[in-house]
Amino acid sequence: MIFLITVAAPVLIGYLLVRALLPTLKPAxxxxxxxxxxxxxxxxxxxxxxxFLGQITIGAFWISEIVLLCGVYFLRRDxxxxxxxxxxxxxxxxxxxxLAVAVGMQIVNFSRVSEGMPHGQWDAWAIWNLRAxxxxxPGAAWRGGFSPLLSDFPGNFATHPDYPMLLSExxxxxxxxxxxxxxxxxxxxxxxxxxxxxxxxxxxLTYLRSWTIGAIGGLILLSNATFTLNTSTQxxxxxxxxxxxxxxxxxxxxxxxxxxxxxAMILAGFMAGCAAWTKNEGLVFAAVVSxxxxxxxxxxxxxxxxxxxxxxGLALPLAVVIYFKIVLAPGSLPVSLSHIGESARxxxxxxxxxxxxxSMGAGLSHPAxxxxxxxxxxxxxxxxxxSPLLRVSLGIWITMLAAYFVVYVVTPYDLAWxxxxxxxxxxxxxxxxxxxxxxxxxGTAEQTSAATPIEPKKRKRN
Amino acid sequence: MNYRIPLRTVIGLSGILLLALYSxxxxxxxxxxxxAQIAALQQRLQGVVRDVPRDAMLAYVSDVAPDESTIxxxxxxxxxxFIVKDSRPHRLVLGNFRQPVDYAEFARARGWIVVKEYPQxxxxxxxxxx
Numbered sequence: 001m002i003f004l005i006t007v008a009a010p011v012l013i014g015y016l017l018v019r020a021l022l023p024t025l026k027p028a029x030x031x032x033x034x035x036x037x038x039x040x041x042x043x044x045x046x047x048x049x050x051x052f053l054g055q056i057t058i059g060a061f062w063i064s065e066i067v068l069l070c071g072v073y074f075l076r077r078d079x080x081x082x083x084x085x086x087x088x089x090x091x092x093x094x095x096x097x098x099l100a101v102a103v104g105m106q107i108v109n110f111s112r113v114s115e116g117m118p119h120g121q122w123d124a125w126a127i128w129n130l131r132a133x134x135x136x137x138p139g140a141a142w143r144g145g146f147s148p149l150l151s152d153f154p155g156n157f158a159t160h161p162d163y164p165m166l167l168s169e170x171x172x173x174x175x176x177x178x179x180x181x182x183x184x185x186x187x188x189x190x191x192x193x194x195x196x197x198x199x200x201x202x203x204x205l206t207y208l209r210s211w212t213i214g215a216i217g218g219l220i221l222l223s224n225a226t227f228t229l230n231t232s233t234q235x236x237x238x239x240x241x242x243x244x245x246x247x248x249x250x251x252x253x254x255x256x257x258x259x260x261x262x263x264a265m266i267l268a269g270f271m272a273g274c275a276a277w278t279k280n281e282g283l284v285f286a287a288v289v290s291x292x293x294x295x296x297x298x299x300x301x302x303x304x305x306x307x308x309x310x311x312x313g314l315a316l317p318l319a320v321v322i323y324f325k326i327v328l329a330p331g332s333l334p335v336s337l338s339h340i341g342e343s344a345r346x347x348x349x350x351x352x353x354x355x356x357x358x359s360m361g362a363g364l365s366h367p368a369x370x371x372x373x374x375x376x377x378x379x380x381x382x383x384x385x386x387s388p389l390l391r392v393s394l395g396i397w398i399t400m401l402a403a404y405f406v407v408y409v410v411t412p413y414d415l416a417w418x419x420x421x422x423x424x425x426x427x428x429x430x431x432x433x434x435x436x437x438x439x440x441x442x443g444t445a446e447q448t449s450a451a452t453p454i455e456p457k458k459r460k461r462n
Numbered sequence: 463m464n465y466r467i468p469l470r471t472v473i474g475l476s477g478i479l480l481l482a483l484y485s486x487x488x489x490x491x492x493x494x495x496x497x498a499q500i501a502a503l504q505q506r507l508q509g510v511v512r513d514v515p516r517d518a519m520l521a522y523v524s525d526v527a528p529d530e531s532t533i534x535x536x537x538x539x540x541x542x543x544f545i546v547k548d549s550r551p552h553r554l555v556l557g558n559f560r561q562p563v564d565y566a567e568f569a570r571a572r573g574w575i576v577v578k579e580y581p582q583x584x585x586x587x588x589x590x591x592x
Contacts, residue, residue: 102486130537222486228489
């Protein structure tokens with residue numbers, strides 16, 4: 001019972017917060033799914049930040065969570081209703097049925113892997129859950145999670161005390177509240193982020209475009225071997241991919257509601273900040289998104305007020321990350337600039353990117369094949385291609401890909417080892433958001449059929 | 463008004479449906495086992511977890527060279543206790559042996575005493591106060 005309350009609290013808190021900041025979205029089931037999936041990640045992040053703030057100040061974890069719950073419950077709601085109920089055609093039902101099969105298979109596979117590896121894969125127990133074990137301790141013992149003693153033995157696999165703490169802090173919160181180090185907690189967190197990512201992608205595409213596109217988005221994500229293999233590892237890459245995706249979704253929602261108050265931008269800023277609180281790559285993401293939005297304001301494509309709203313959402317998680325990085329766990333930036341002139345490295349990295357991209361699916365069942373078929377079937381929607389924030393989001397994703405490329409160029413570690421041990425995971429971070437953006441520019445089945453009305457048959461005259 | 467679905471849409475959506483069905487049915491994962499054997503390690507060390515204070519620092523000794531998987535696995539299982547190098551100040555030493563060893567003799571040779579023997583080659587030593 002305590003476990004259920006412990007894990008349900010963030011979903012409830014996040015749901016109430018997202019519901020307050022977004023208008024009521026139609027169709028109703030899409031609105032609920034989108035709010036719930038955004039809220040699940042948002043709530044986990046909020047409670048993780050709250051626990052960290054409690055640890056560096058006065059504690060009082062339970063009380064602060066109850067105060068937060070009451071606060072979000074009494075937030076004034078955005079009463080507007082947006083979107084419209086749409087009938088689902090035969091193709092939509094068929095795609096929905098196959099999506100249900102794919103989700104079912106993913107649940108079975110996730111359960112099998114989690115049963116065989118309840119402690120997760122290497123980084124889960126050597127970094128994230130190890131640190132959670134310290135953070136769950138009462139008093140000042142939580143600071144042991146950043147102790148250099150944890151890296152006392154030599155080797156490549158240090159415990160990285162400078163890694164941001166969203167995941168570890170949230171797992172620690174649940175362990176502290178339940179009073180035991182149950183493996184069910186990190187398994188639950190992995191499941192929550194994995195399925196919230198799928199639900200968010202499907203619901204966002206359904207709301208922004210159509211159910212056909214939403215279902216295709218879900219199928220593409222679940223056919224991506226790199227993504228599905230990472231769902232049960234208990235690493236921070238899938239949660240990070242969730243926050244990347246959530247930021248993209250909220251930017252598009254804000255763009256679709258240009259006349260509204262733009263509170264989606266507050267949530268977008270918060271999600272970008274949470275990405276920085278999840279992994280170091282998230283810091284780069286938050287910087288790239290902020291810079292892109294600043295450029296948009298300078299070019300007159302975005303009102304300055306919306307940038308301010310974005311920054312207000314970004315402020316809390318970013319302040320916590322900066323405090324953490326400066327005061328608690330200052331890390332060094334492993335860079336070797338002498339590698340920049342070595343052309344062989346570029347070839348090696350490009351080859352690895354290509355190999356990794358190819359291994360995202362087996363044979364014909366590759367996400368690229370789905371995308372090609374989707375564009376064949378539905379074409380491109382020029383109206384969406386002209387959306388400023390969609391273009392900006394595409395630019396952000398391309399910049400992130402370029403940033404990862406540069407990191408490999410200047411890495412001081414053995415390049416083959418670094419690529420082999422991380423490239424699949426860092427590409428996983430970008431996959432859900434990239435799927436959203438690519439499918440957002442597709443036409444819809446409804447549009448293509450509307451373009452071709454059936455002529456009434458002429459009656460034969462006798 | 464009725465609408466006709468263009469042929470390219472029918473072909474594209476049919477292709478997606480077939481691919482997705484094929485992909486879902488092919489995606490079944492076989493049962494997996496943890497190569498680091500963390501659950502087994504947890505079983506072996508449960509006595510140590512029970513007996514050693516949570517704020518302890520333990521040195522580590524073994525009859526095989528410590529590999530990263532073992533060291534970090536033990537650190538994870540014993541957290542919030544620390545596994546540290548012998549050069550650090552510590553009172554307790556965790557022994558992890560694959561081969562049968564005379565623990566009393568092993569301890570005497572190093573000026574330690576045996577605190578407790580556990581099953582499967584796990585033993586807790588204590589340094590004698592100097």
